[in-house]
Amino acid sequence: MSDGSDNVIQPARRRPVTLRDVAETAGVSVATASKALNDQGRMTVETRTRIRSVALQLGFRPNGLAQSLLRRRSFTVGLLTNDTYGRFSLPVMAGVSEALLDNGVSVFLCNVEDDPRLGQMHVDAMLEKRVDGIIASGKRLDRRLPVDLSNLGIPVIYAFTNPDPDTNAIAFVSDDAGGARLAVEHFVALGRRRIVHVTGPETFEVVHQRAGAYRAVLAEQGLAPPRVLMGAWSEGWGHQAVAQLFDAPGEKPDAVFCGNDQIARGVVDALRERGLRVPDDVGVVGFDNWEIVAAATRPPLTTVDMNLVSLGREAGMTLLSLVDGKPVEPGIRKLPCRLVVRQSCGRPPGG
Amino acid sequence: MSDGSDNVIQPARRRPVTLRDVAETAGVSVATASKALNDQGRMTVETRTRIRSVALQLGFRPNGLAQSLLRRRSFTVGLLTNDTYGRFSLPVMAGVSEALLDNGVSVFLCNVEDDPRLGQMHVDAMLEKRVDGIIASGKRLDRRLPVDLSNLGIPVIYAFTNPDPDTNAIAFVSDDAGGARLAVEHFVALGRRRIVHVTGPETFEVVHQRAGAYRAVLAEQGLAPPRVLMGAWSEGWGHQAVAQLFDAPGEKPDAVFCGNDQIARGVVDALRERGLRVPDDVGVVGFDNWEIVAAATRPPLTTVDMNLVSLGREAGMTLLSLVDGKPVEPGIRKLPCRLVVRQSCGRPPGG
DNA sequence: CTGAAAGCGCTTACAG
DNA sequence: CTGAAAGCGCTTACAG
Structure with missing residues (x-):
């Protein structure tokens, strides 16, 4: 305990500065402070900038948990996969991440192997953490994950794996x-x-x-x-x-x-x-x-x-649309492959 | 909108059932409902079991965001890496996950490549999401991640990558x-x-x-x-x-x-x-x-x-200790390798 | 132009 | 044995 910033054994663990702190030191209410930082409401430019600089000085960082509770949106998604060492999942993951990072959403990587118990544990964990959506991936197109994702109450996208046949699912697979x-x-x-x-x-x-x-x-x-x-x-x-x-x-x-x-x-x-x-x-x-x-x-x-990275990117972007409430046509979308020409075929005619 | 459960275009997106819902249908206060579900406080066995069965029936799942806000603990950690296609990071990740899943903590996988801007974005995202701690990994022991993790206010563990030399950091590397x-x-x-x-x-x-x-x-x-x-x-x-x-x-x-x-x-x-x-x-x-x-x-x-999986497991367990406030000796710990004998050396003498 | 109040979904002393 | 109240850290109508 103590403030610990010089304590070698116990790493620094200071109480994060809250909106209340900035409001108090800026001499305004938390409501005003909130509005100043979010560019909401109306106030003099002076108050706004004063509050802002106080926030900056104190190193204020809004508590995302509190924000999420209010907004009903956690800005997190789960990526479920059974591809343990990630030959296929990792490029998909890279694409997903790429699509989401700019929108401030982070991704939980969950490896469920082929174990239904593991799968259930991860799904439960995601649901409790109120992920905004789930991307189901895998190492093999024609093997389903050992979990039922059909009635979770949140959007699900399948990427590089087939969805359950009877659901009106959305899937991206390679052609x-x-x-x-x-x-x-x-x-x-x-x-x-x-x-x-x-x-x-x-x-x-x-x-x-x-x-x-x-x-x-x-x-x-x-x-x-x-x-x-x-x-x-x-x-x-x-x-x-x-x-x-x-x-x-x-x-x-x-x-x-x-x-x-x-x-x-x-x-x-x-x-x-x-x-x-x-x-x-x-x-x-x-x-x-x-x-x-x-x-x-x-x-x-x-x-x-x-093109697994693009596939992941598409999956990520589509999941975001769904989360934003935009309608998306269900179905399985096949994304094109591309030929990478090296030297095992000889040159193309005239090449 | 609507309940949407039969809507093909717009996947089901029902309002999650809250503690308030179960309290109301069980005819008790939310306080009592909370205590019943958490095995806290004292009440007749009947009330407790009644509340429990109501919760089960309604499919109640506590909102982790709300719990985290109160407990000051998000039950999430971030795994930072620059090993894009994960030859080394994924086994580490598997070990980390293994150590954490049973404790209900999920991990954000963040690939920062070697880009400081990407690194900063990911770190900011983690911090706003109030991760309980961070594990820094990499593809190479002697290259640091393009981010400064030294003064985040939360525990940091280095796994398969060297920490900054001047910090009193905790690291696990292979021997x-x-x-x-x-x-x-x-x-x-x-x-x-x-x-x-x-x-x-x-x-x-x-x-x-x-x-x-x-x-x-x-x-x-x-x-x-x-x-x-x-x-x-x-x-x-x-x-x-x-x-x-x-x-x-x-x-x-x-x-x-x-x-x-x-x-x-x-x-x-x-x-x-x-x-x-x-x-x-x-x-x-x-x-x-x-x-x-x-x-x-x-x-x-x-x-x-x-033994990268064990290394990850160690890192995960140690991070949990730190999060729980237990003291951990700083320093770089070298974990043993093992020889996997196949057929490229001939048999051992007498083998 | 600024603040008091209510509330997101929970938990935890504290009364009764 | 059970509930009312306060509070986690924010945001957002609504007053003034």
Whole structure:
């Protein structure tokens, strides 16, 4: 206790200065002080500036809890996710934050893993803290969080995760089919003709969306019959797939579209080990634009970026609209991906 | 507006039920209702249970903002970091959260990048929201956040980042020298004798701490003169280092201790490309235990884990003590690392 | 032009 | 055993 500002053991813990303090030292009522600081009401310029400078001198900082109680708005939101180490959640979080910070709203990050009990605890905590809204995110589009967000009484936005089917929810997800199309059409534009697709497990919804787009582009272009190999989301699977594709007799692919960057990394390494040159002999495209693997691959990976930061930003802005009471059309919005061209496909024609 | 519960455009936004509501429907005063729910005061068991069941039925949830105002405690803390994509911050965050959730405290995640303006905005936001304390984290031990946390009037804990030197701050950091010692001694125990160290840029403090420990162990064991190669924190540098070490004439190392897992990955790959077998010909140890690279390396990497989750948990628990007014000795506490043994070193003797 | 009063949703002495 | 009152730190009609 004491004022403690020189106390090494007990960090400074002074009583924050209140509006009452500034009012008293400025010789006005708290009402007037409040109005002066909020640019409300009418008073002489002198009183207003006097009050302001007093507030500044005292280091007055309005108590947000008191303000929130009155305004019925806490200027906080919760971000729920089950993506523990945040490969996908963190870019979403960055976008959300970006959209909200300027509006003075802060975000509670809540990792619920896949544990309903944890999920409930976090939701309860948010609700008691009167968050203005919740953003539900995740590591996988087709897996719901282990919590029911359907009747909380506050706005909810889903970002990079599907909402419960029956709710009139608002969701932002990446356009995986569009992203796959970008990749395959890039190959086509570069003159590749024998394009295969090596991707993740068939239990993932995105696997089917991307494979569907891949098949569609091949059909549109009248190219060789599609060939889709499903496996794990790992480098190891990339190696195995290359063995299947290139160690067998017959015509070899000249392009491999991979379901994620780790598979692509495995494919590129396996190709190199076989003396096949990337991109000269075989072009490779990844998915996710996970910098650390895409950039470290030799050659660096051309890959599809899901624009997760923008997705988060959209989600944040939309949540703000909802909080402000503006109407928002429910539904699932697919946001476009973009192709990040590095060196694993060769230059574009004429490039 | 309206109750909106069936309105598709405007999500449900009902007025939350207050203590007053439950008091009225239970036919008691708010004071009594409050006491009933908080297990305070004395009253007949009947009233208490009646009030409780009413609260339950109405779905009453106390308004945390009001409670916080009274208790002078918001049950929130801020986690400041500049580690945008969270390789280090997220495990720390997970630990912090783990320590705090059971105590009902939620955490604001604030990414300040390296921008003082952003940092100030976040700090201001936290302070207005009356966070009970702040945890400062980062992506690098020897870089301070672009904000001054020294005189905020609330407890601050540094986690995985150094505090300002002159403050009587409390910090938790990893014991990098100890971690390095673990790695090098592991090699020694396995009978390796020509151990080199390939690490990051000399501008990093940890590079010197780890190199120092490496040299110390070699000296203690009377082993070959130390050899430290500093470069980038990248796979590419791992490749180059192997070229320097193994393409020159003379005796070759039988063990490489790497400054991070990416370098180790590069080293392992480069070794394989030269026909050298890991671990049979050369043992390799990494640093960070970054699952995704450690596990994907062939063979999987033995590596030093900085125990960042525990570090975060410690930081969280200590912050709680401080918030509760308990005294805590200031200073920098180094927390032990652990060696995660996979397959890049061969088995331990007799293993 | 300025202030007294009521109130946001709670909790906690203090009476009765 | 229960309730009226004061108060946390603010804001906002409403008087004067």
